Amino acid sequence: MKNVDFAGFKPTALSIVSILFSLMTGSIILLAIGKDPLIYFGLLFSRGMGSSLGVIESIIKMIPLLIISAGLLACFSAGLWNIGTDGQFLIGAMLAGWAAPWVSNTLPYPAYLVAIALLGIFGGMAWILLPAVLKARYDINEIITTLMMSWVAINLVTWLVKGPINDLSTVPAQTTLIPSVYRLPMIPFTRIHAGLIIGIATLLGIHWVIRKTTLGYQFRVMLMNKKAAMHAGMCVPRLTVYGLLISGGLAGLAGAGDVLAVKGLFQGNWNPQYGMTAIPLVFLARLNGWAVIPLAFFFSFLAIGGEFVARDLGVPVFFVHVLEGLTLLFFAASEYFEKKWMRR
Amino acid sequence: MKIGMMTYKTLIRMIGITKKFPGVVANNNVDFVLHPSEIHSILGENGAGKTTLMNILAGMHQPDAGTIIVRDQTVKIRSPQDSLRLGIGMVYQHFTLIPNLTVIENLVLGFEDGLFLNLSRAEQRLQKISATFGLSIDPGRKIQDLSVSERQRTEILKILFHESDVLILDEPTSMLSPAETEDLFHTLKSLRKAGKSVVLITHNLSEALSISDRITIMRSGKNAGELTGDMLRAMDAKTASNRILEVMFGAVPESRERVAEKVFANEPVLELKRVEALNSQGVAGLKCVSFGIAKGEIVGVTGVDSEDRRLLAEVIGGQKRTTAGKLLFRGRDITHTNIAQRFELGIRYVTDDRMNEGCVLDMALAENAILQSYYRQPFSRLGILNHVNVQSFTGDLINRFGIRATGPDARVRTLSGGNIQKFILARSLSGGPGLIVCSNPTYGLDATTVRLIHQLLREESRQGAAVLLITTDMDELFSCSNRIGILFNGEISGFMDRNDATAEKIGKLMLGIRE
Numbered sequence: 001m002k003n004v005d006f007a008g009f010k011p012t013a014l015s016i017v018s019i020l021f022s023l024m025t026g027s028i029i030l031l032a033i034g035k036d037p038l039i040y041f042g043l044l045f046s047r048g049m050g051s052s053l054g055v056i057e058s059i060i061k062m063i064p065l066l067i068i069s070a071g072l073l074a075c076f077s078a079g080l081w082n083i084g085t086d087g088q089f090l091i092g093a094m095l096a097g098w099a100a101p102w103v104s105n106t107l108p109y110p111a112y113l114v115a116i117a118l119l120g121i122f123g124g125m126a127w128i129l130l131p132a133v134l135k136a137r138y139d140i141n142e143i144i145t146t147l148m149m150s151w152v153a154i155n156l157v158t159w160l161v162k163g164p165i166n167d168l169s170t171v172p173a174q175t176t177l178i179p180s181v182y183r184l185p186m187i188p189f190t191r192i193h194a195g196l197i198i199g200i201a202t203l204l205g206i207h208w209v210i211r212k213t214t215l216g217y218q219f220r221v222m223l224m225n226k227k228a229a230m231h232a233g234m235c236v237p238r239l240t241v242y243g244l245l246i247s248g249g250l251a252g253l254a255g256a257g258d259v260l261a262v263k264g265l266f267q268g269n270w271n272p273q274y275g276m277t278a279i280p281l282v283f284l285a286r287l288n289g290w291a292v293i294p295l296a297f298f299f300s301f302l303a304i305g306g307e308f309v310a311r312d313l314g315v316p317v318f319f320v321h322v323l324e325g326l327t328l329l330f331f332a333a334s335e336y337f338e339k340k341w342m343r344r
Numbered sequence: 345m346k347i348g349m350m351t352y353k354t355l356i357r358m359i360g361i362t363k364k365f366p367g368v369v370a371n372n373n374v375d376f377v378l379h380p381s382e383i384h385s386i387l388g389e390n391g392a393g394k395t396t397l398m399n400i401l402a403g404m405h406q407p408d409a410g411t412i413i414v415r416d417q418t419v420k421i422r423s424p425q426d427s428l429r430l431g432i433g434m435v436y437q438h439f440t441l442i443p444n445l446t447v448i449e450n451l452v453l454g455f456e457d458g459l460f461l462n463l464s465r466a467e468q469r470l471q472k473i474s475a476t477f478g479l480s481i482d483p484g485r486k487i488q489d490l491s492v493s494e495r496q497r498t499e500i501l502k503i504l505f506h507e508s509d510v511l512i513l514d515e516p517t518s519m520l521s522p523a524e525t526e527d528l529f530h531t532l533k534s535l536r537k538a539g540k541s542v543v544l545i546t547h548n549l550s551e552a553l554s555i556s557d558r559i560t561i562m563r564s565g566k567n568a569g570e571l572t573g574d575m576l577r578a579m580d581a582k583t584a585s586n587r588i589l590e591v592m593f594g595a596v597p598e599s600r601e602r603v604a605e606k607v608f609a610n611e612p613v614l615e616l617k618r619v620e621a622l623n624s625q626g627v628a629g630l631k632c633v634s635f636g637i638a639k640g641e642i643v644g645v646t647g648v649d650s651e652d653r654r655l656l657a658e659v660i661g662g663q664k665r666t667t668a669g670k671l672l673f674r675g676r677d678i679t680h681t682n683i684a685q686r687f688e689l690g691i692r693y694v695t696d697d698r699m700n701e702g703c704v705l706d707m708a709l710a711e712n713a714i715l716q717s718y719y720r721q722p723f724s725r726l727g728i729l730n731h732v733n734v735q736s737f738t739g740d741l742i743n744r745f746g747i748r749a750t751g752p753d754a755r756v757r758t759l760s761g762g763n764i765q766k767f768i769l770a771r772s773l774s775g776g777p778g779l780i781v782c783s784n785p786t787y788g789l790d791a792t793t794v795r796l797i798h799q800l801l802r803e804e805s806r807q808g809a810a811v812l813l814i815t816t817d818m819d820e821l822f823s824c825s826n827r828i829g830i831l832f833n834g835e836i837s838g839f840m841d842r843n844d845a846t847a848e849k850i851g852k853l854m855l856g857i858r859e
Contacts, residue, residue, distance in 0.1 A: 212731075214724045221715065224704045231663060231701040232715045233683025 011286045014334045015295065018284070022326035029322065035315055043312060048305025059192050060262065061300035064089070064254040066199030068278040069285075069292045070206040071250030077210045077287050078219035078243035079226065080135070082128065084146030085251040085275035087153030091127045092120035092252025094157040096259040097175040097266025098165040104182040113184070116256055124252020125245050127153060132244035136237035142244065154271060161268040173268035184261035193261040200293065202250060207289025219243060251275070277303075280328045299324060352415050355380045355510065355541055356401065356432075361410035363396055370396040371407070372565040378510065378543060381536050382573070385544040385552035388562035388592065389648040389816060389854075394545045395437075397562070398512045402434035403427035433503030434512040439495050441487045447498050448483035451505045466505075473504050477534050493524040500531065511535065512543040517551060519625075529555050547648045549585055549855040561591045568592065589851035607826055608639040612672075613810035614660065614691075614779050619669035621659050623834075629655045631834045633669070637779065637810040642801065644813045644825030644842075648854050652831045653814050654696075657783045660812065661693030662686040674778065687716045690778035694769055694785055702768045703756045710738040710752040713771050737774075745770040746796075762793040769797060773804060780804060781812045786820060798824055818847065832856045 027037035048054045068085050075082050082088075096116050104112050131145035158173075167176040184193045210216035218239055221229045230236050254274065259266055277299050285291035306320030356378040363371040371393045378384055386394045399405045401412065403421040412419055414430050421427050427434075441450045452466050467483050474480055479497050487495060496516060503511050517525045532542050532555065546552050552559055559571045569591040576584060615636040623629030629651060637643045647653050658664035660671065662683035671679045673689055681689075695701045703712045714723045714734055722733040738752035747770065748763050756764060765785065772780060782801065786794040801824060805811050815821050821828060822845070829839045830853040838853040 212729055214718050214727050214729060217711070217714075217718055217729060220711075221704055221707070224706050225700070227700050228702065228704050228715065231683075231695060233662065233687060235684075 010338075011288070012291065014338065015284050015286075015291070015331065018327050018330035018334055019298070021330040022323050025326050025330075026319070026323045029319075030315070033315075035313060040309060040313055040315060043309045044302075044305040047308040048301040054301070054304055054308065056191055057304045058297060058301040059196060061304055062296045063193070063195040063199045063261075064258050064272070064274045065278050065281065065296040065300060066203050066292065067195075067254035067257060068251050068274050069282050069296060070199070070203040070289070071247035072278055072282045073203070073206050073210065073287060073289055073292070074219065074250075075243040075247040076282055077216065077223055078239060079223035080240060080243045080247075081143045082146050082244060082247040082251075083143050083275070083279070084128065084131070084148075084150040084153075085247065085278060086271060086273050087146070087150030088124035088127045088248045088251035089255040089258075089274060090153045090157045090271060091123040092255030093259045093263075093270075094160060094165070094175075094255075094266050095119045095123040095252075096256035097178075097263075098160075100178045100182065100260060101176040104178065109182070112182070113260070116260055117253060120252045120254075120256025121249040122252065124255065125249040127252070128244050128248025132241045132248070135244065136240040146244075150275075157266070158268045161266060165266075167265075175266045177265045178260065180264070183264060184257065195257045195261050198253075198257065202253075203289045203292055206246070206250075210287075210289075215239075215242065277324065280324065280331075284327065284331055352380060354378070354413075355415065357411075357413040358397070358401065359411045359413070361397060361400060361407045361412075363393075363400060363405060363407050369565050371400070374410075374562070374565070374567045376560060376567065378541055379558070380509075380541055381539045382557040383532055383536055383542045383544060383555055384558045384560065385546055385556040386560045386562060387546060387549065387552050387588065388568075389547055392562040393565040394562050395514055398434060398514065398543060398545055401427065401432060402512060404434075428503075428506055428508060431508045432510040432512065433506065433508040435496065435499040435503065435514065435516060437514045437518065439499055441495060441498060441502075443488035444486060446484050446486050447481055447490075447501075450487060450498065451483075451502050470501065470505065473501060476538065477504065477531055479504075479531060492519045493521075493527070496520070496528070497531075504535075509540045510543070511540060512545070514545045515547070516544065517546070517548065525551070547855070549588060550857060553581055553584055553588075559588065561588060563592055585852070585855075585857065586848065589848060589855075592851065607641045608808075609641075611639040612636045613639050613674060614812070615670075615672040616660075617670040617672070619659055619671065620667045621655050621664050622667055623651050623655060628667075629834050630659060630666075633831075633834075633836055635829055635836060635839060637812055639808050639810055640805055641826045642805050642811040642813055642824050643827050643829060644815060644821040645829040645831060646814070646816055646818075646821050646850065646854060647831030648816075649831070649833075652834050653783060653816075655834070656831065657693055657695070657781050657812075657814055660686075660779075660781050661691065661695075663693070684716070684719075690776070692772035692777040692780045694772050694780065694782040696783035696785075696787060698761070698764055698768060703764065705757040706755055708753045708755055709742070709747075709749055709759075709767065710734050712756050712767070713738040713741060713752075715771070717775070741767065741770045741774065745800075762789045765789060765797070766793065769800060773800065776807075777804070777809055779810045779812070781814070783814045784816060785813070786815075786817065794820075818850075821850075822847075830854055 023041065030037040030040055048058060068089065072082060072085065096119060099119055100116050103115055107115055127149055128146060131142045131149060134140040134145055135142040161175060162173045165175055166173055184195055186193055187196060210219060218229065218234050221234065222236060222239055226236060281292060281295050281299060285295050302320040302323055306317055309315060310317045354377050358374065358376040361371050361374045374393065374397055376397060386397070388394050396405065400407050401421065403424040403426050406422065412421060419430060421430065442453065445453070448463055448467055448470060451470060452461065452463070470483050479501055481494060481497055481501065487498065490498065500511065516528060520528060535542055544552065544556065556576070557573045559576065561568045561570070571584065571588070579587065617634050619630060619633045620628060621630040633656065645656065655664055659666055662681065666679060670677060673691065678686060678689065699705060703715065717723055718729070722730055723737070724730060735752045741747065742749055742752065745766050747767050749759055759767065769785065780801070786797050798820070801811055801813065813820070813824055822842070825842050827839065827841055828845045828850065830837050830850055832854060833856060837856060840849070
């Protein structure tokens with residue numbers, strides 16, 4: 001191991017420092033609203049990480065984050081922005097919820113799982129195809145188009161689940177419940193579903209693709225210097241479509257996974273908005289797949305722990321969003337100072 | 345305004361102006377004097393620093409050093425508004441009017457006080473100015489509906505509207521037809537008659553001679569000489585143009601030993617047949633360009649216009665599509681192949697935009713080394729990069745070409761300009777290319793590196809490669825080329841053997857003077 005480079009630990013250190021600063025600032029806010037930060041964080045950590053229930057819940061909540069982050073890793077590494085993962089997620093989830101009940105009857109169990117996963121990927125890809133093509137052909141800003149497509153998706157799935165794909169035998173607007181034997185299997189000896197393996201494999205797979213393959217190499221050149229990429233003859237429009245399709249497809253897969261493993265059906269008003277957590281996550285991890293895993297766990301733990309503590313202490317659930325936001329702010333600040341110091 | 349009333353001997357004096365941009369000294373201790381009611385041309389090739397100097401006067405750039413004296417008062421011009429307040433206005437090559445506003449709305453833009461626009465008063469004033477200088481225009485028309493020359497007229501009117509008495513025009517005739525140019529010159533003369541001064545930035549010698557009272561010549565960021573009205577009147581046109589050519593291009597080595605290498609004239613590597621291409625403005629940039637490069641030959645091409653030179657290189661490299669004509673590489677039609685296919689055939693293009701196009705500054709040398717060849721064995725197989733092979737290839741380049749870098753993992757940004765260029769050239773020369781297109785390969789490099797790069801190019805041609813050397817460096821052009829071609833206005837205005845070429849001949853062709 002001659003390539004050990006201590007500068008390589010700096011990004012990790014910066015992320016940890018950002019998190020610590022956000023917890024400290026969070027404490028000040030808690031004091032200001034008359035709550036004891038020591039009790040709050042004490043409870044948060046003991047409930048979130050101290051109990052097996054908390055840990056398992058956090059891990060389950062982390063799975064869609066991992067899969068979505070994997071996709072974002074690919075497109076961010078190419079300098080492309082997919083802000084609409086929530087829309088792609090919902091389309092993937094909706095397709096899975098609609099198809100799973102009847103596909104499970106026609107295909108053998110493993111083939112059925114693969115089919116639903118592919119359907120989720122297909123849904124997510126279809127939902128980003130238009131922004132991708134617009135970006136590639138006409139250089140139309142994908143930040144806006146992907147975001148707008150999310151709103152279309154939210155309304156579309158709500159309508160579909162109230163009408164065409166509604167299970168009429170139930171009162172709420174939802175699809176038919178998938179019987180538990182047709183859910184995603186559990187990892188042996190745990191209460192965590194196999195999505196965790198898929199999530200980690202996808203994430204590390206994309207991490208590998210970005211660093212070790214010619215496709216990832218082209219993505220990275222595109223991110224660092226698009227002009228040079230074009231000059232060298234790389235097909236930037238095609239790469240743009242690939243990068244966005246990967247991220248859309250994986251967001252769709254995350255949706256299908258959540259329906260297949262956790263929800264068991266698709267509901268009209270369901271929108272967990274994982275994208276809004278996954279986007280900052282991938283940046284905090286500095287486009288490093290390995291770093292995404294602990295951070296995704298941390299963010300899920302905050303969400304789960306925050307829910308537990310909210311009931312006991314009367315601190316609103318969305319206080320954890322404040323903590324997330326602060327972490328990002330401090331992270332941005334740390335980047336600024338790092339650049340400033342590097343210049344000296 | 346009162347400023348026009350008093351007469352000054354000199355209207356503007358710029359003393360010791362220096363302006364540096366990253367990597368370039370655009371103006372190096374330049375002096376410039378403008379007198380009242382004169383037409384003063386600043387002549388020089390692209391990149392000589394003409395526009396930078398005038399941008400400083402117009403408040404677009406701040407000089408790093410130097411003094412500006414306007415009407416005997418030292419001034420600081422911090423913005424275009426400052427400059428307009430001093431009575432100085434500039435018409436840029438790319439117009440700054442707002443397309444979906446009318447002429448009159450553009451004229452009052454940013455200068456009308458109060459809550460409500462009083463356009464009719466402004467229109468009356470415009471009518472008066474139009475009549476005085478013979479610049480007719482309908483004030484109610486939208487800019488987007490105007491022709492190029494009408495837009496230019498509006499720009500000039502805008503300056504006059506604000507009662508400026510110094511007009512700076514940046515390459516005003518580049519987009520105009522001959523008739524429109526004549527109209528423009530007529531206007532400029534009537535402006536001079538009314539006591540206004542005009543600065544004309546141009547690289548067109550005959551135009552400068554036809555209208556100027558005074559000519560300042562710039563060469564690589566310096567004021568290389570000035571011809572006063574008396575001097576111009578004392579000379580006939582031919583003597584004047586010869587004198588200017590000498591100042592513009594300096595003394596050129598008349599005959600340097602260029603060991604005549606073996607050129608396989610019957611083995612053409614690249615042939616261009618009536619090639620045409622559009623420039624960035626969407627109009628014909630290259631027009632009917634035809635020439636060939638044989639095996640073992642170095643063809644030098646020069647020209648004053650940087651975009652012409654760039655288009656030629658990009659048409660061959662594949663970055664730019666042709667609109668007409670054919671390209672043959674070793675007899676094979678490559679007109680419709682893309683960049684990667686041409687690379688695969690052995691065509692290498694070494695761009696002059698090293699920092700932005702030639703490499704990715706924040707990636708490692710190793711990753712830059714395979715920028716075009718990443719998909720090939722041994723650098724990758726089945727889409728998977730072979731890190732070890734890439735590293736050893738890069739290490740080999742570093743050693744063989746004496747590139748000063750800490751190793752294959754060093755980021756390109758950490759290298760000096762000369763080493764970056766050596767690296768890019770080294771990368772292009774590997775793998776036995778058939779054709780190398782270099783654009784200003786030694787621009788901004790020190791003498792040792794320049795010599796090394798020339799040696800490398802000669803060595804490559806000796807081994808049978810064809811080299812197209814696109815350059816503005818006369819020394820390089822004469823010392824490296826077997827044949828020399830000159831681009832003017834997107835056309836090949838001349839092609840000659842190195843032994844028949846003289847500085848004068850080439851200088852004239854560069855400026856579009858044909859005998």
